[in-house]
Amino acid sequence: MFAAGPPSHTLRRLPLSLLLLLPAGGPLEDVVIECRWGTFVRYHYNGTFEDGKKFDSSYDRNTLVAIVVGVGRLITGMDRGLMGMCVNERRRLIVPPHLGYGSIGVAGLIPPDATLYFDVVLLDVWNKADTVQVNILLRPPHCPRMVQDSDFVRYHYNGTLLDGTTFDTSYSRNHTYNTYIGQGYIIPGMDQGLQGACVGERRRVTVPPHLAYGENGTGDKIPGSAVLIFDVHVIDFHNPADPVEIKTLSRPAEACNETEAAKLGDFVRYHYNCSLLDGTQLFSSHDHGAPQEATLGANKVIEGLDRGLQGMCVGERRQLIVPPHLAHGESGARGVPGSAVLRFEVELVSREDGLPTGYLFVWHKDPPASLFEDMDLNKDGEVPLEEFSTFIKAQVSEGKGRLLPGQDPEKTIRDMFQNQDHNQDSKVTAEELKLKSDEDQERVHEEL
Numbered sequence: 001m002f003a004a005g006p007p008s009h010t011l012r013r014l015p016l017s018l019l020l021l022l023p024a025g026g027p028l029e030d031v032v033i034e035c036r037w038g039t040f041v042r043y044h045y046n047g048t049f050e051d052g053k054k055f056d057s058s059y060d061r062n063t064l065v066a067i068v069v070g071v072g073r074l075i076t077g078m079d080r081g082l083m084g085m086c087v088n089e090r091r092r093l094i095v096p097p098h099l100g101y102g103s104i105g106v107a108g109l110i111p112p113d114a115t116l117y118f119d120v121v122l123l124d125v126w127n128k129a130d131t132v133q134v135n136i137l138l139r140p141p142h143c144p145r146m147v148q149d150s151d152f153v154r155y156h157y158n159g160t161l162l163d164g165t166t167f168d169t170s171y172s173r174n175h176t177y178n179t180y181i182g183q184g185y186i187i188p189g190m191d192q193g194l195q196g197a198c199v200g201e202r203r204r205v206t207v208p209p210h211l212a213y214g215e216n217g218t219g220d221k222i223p224g225s226a227v228l229i230f231d232v233h234v235i236d237f238h239n240p241a242d243p244v245e246i247k248t249l250s251r252p253a254e255a256c257n258e259t260e261a262a263k264l265g266d267f268v269r270y271h272y273n274c275s276l277l278d279g280t281q282l283f284s285s286h287d288h289g290a291p292q293e294a295t296l297g298a299n300k301v302i303e304g305l306d307r308g309l310q311g312m313c314v315g316e317r318r319q320l321i322v323p324p325h326l327a328h329g330e331s332g333a334r335g336v337p338g339s340a341v342l343r344f345e346v347e348l349v350s351r352e353d354g355l356p357t358g359y360l361f362v363w364h365k366d367p368p369a370s371l372f373e374d375m376d377l378n379k380d381g382e383v384p385l386e387e388f389s390t391f392i393k394a395q396v397s398e399g400k401g402r403l404l405p406g407q408d409p410e411k412t413i414r415d416m417f418q419n420q421d422h423n424q425d426s427k428v429t430a431e432e433l434k435l436k437s438d439e440d441q442e443r444v445h446e447e448l
């Protein structure tokens with residue numbers, strides 16, 4: 001019979017006592033990586049003897065120990081004592097001689113059979129097999145689309161090391177970081193870590209050094225072999241191939257037909273609110289108390305708005321998402337950040353057919369045959385501004401023709417009159433009077 005007792009393969013109790021102290025800054029909540037065999041760590045330590053006398057310290061050298069644990073590159077006591085540690089954790093390791101430098105010691109430094117005391121603080125942990133770790137901290141409920149390769153993203157970020165030290169932040173520059181994704185413009189870890197993010201999303205991206213700045217680090221803020229944590233807030237993103245995204249919010253009860261819908265060349269009045277995707281209000285026609293006016297296609301408004309207004313019925317409301325290449329571009333405008341995506345809410349208030357480019361007035365049918373005689377009301381062979389104006393207004397009120405919309409009619413008529421009064425004597429004669437269509441034809445002939 002065998003005597004009852006613990007089986008022989010029971011782990012031997014480690015002759016190594018660990019005294020856990022509270023972490024200095026508190027561990028980072030979402031990044032709990034602990035030191036395992038084969039893990040790369042960076043740590044500081046103070047080494048003392050039982051009597052408190054210091055024999056070695058990484059602080060004195062002002063250099064963190066950066067090393068792979070558990071592969072025999074450290075004394076066994078240190079290899080084992082670091083196991084299971086988290087970043088910012090502090091431990092006191094008491095290492096007996098047989099797990100330290102044994103009965104021989106180190107000449108001039110460690111006497112034989114010395115028990116060693118190490119006060120260790122762990123500042124970095126990562127594994128060669130580590131990939132980018134993404135923790136979504138806040139995802140907006142509405143996410144119609146997610147970041148993918150070749151999108152252009154504007155985001156804010158706080159960059160910290162695992163021990164909580166900030167190495168960079170976009171907030172201090174008061175300017176978003178703007179970049180294409182998946183094109184190698186940023187470290188591989190962020191190229192991967194921003195994939196799949198929504199507008200307005202907050203996420204934490206933890207990047208191991210081989211997907212960041214590697215063994216050498218960069219600048220004076222990012223040491224070699226450092227894990228980087230980016231707390232990211234995606235402000236907006238778009239793709240250079242994006243069109244205007246149009247969503248009808250409401251339509252009038254009676255839908256308009258094709259000829260009644262806004263089209264290129266039309267003169268329209270509309271109300272609008274313009275904001276950034278994060279909700280920041282930029283402009284509103286309601287600030288001026290009057291609708292905005294524009295001729296569609298006349299380069300008077302941003303291209304995205306021009307496109308988004310086309311096809312609208314009077315009374316219709318739309319939401320337009322306008323990418324920067326159809327808005328204010330990379331440089332932005334007053335109050336509009338560069339490369340910003342804009343959200344418009346527009347309501348079409350009125351629509352009129354516009355006039356062909358360069359025309360101030362058109363007849364709906366053929367002009368009167370005896371045009372000059374009709375204008376010369378008192379039949380003295382001359383048409384001053386008063387007669388001219390009376391005549392044009394009569395044409396408009398009788399529905400025979402119409403003036404250029406969106407401009408004071410008096411000014412338009414004055415302009416028309418001046419165009420006809422070639423010798424500038426404030427009278428138009430029969431010889432001077434010319435229809436623009438005739439003028440255009442003459443010009444064509446001249447050019448031919």
Ligand SMILES: [Ca+2]
Pocket residue numbers: 375376377378379380381382383384387
């Ligand atoms: Ca006259």
Ligand SMILES: [Ca+2]
Pocket residue numbers: 420421422423424425426427428429432
């Ligand atoms: Ca004249």
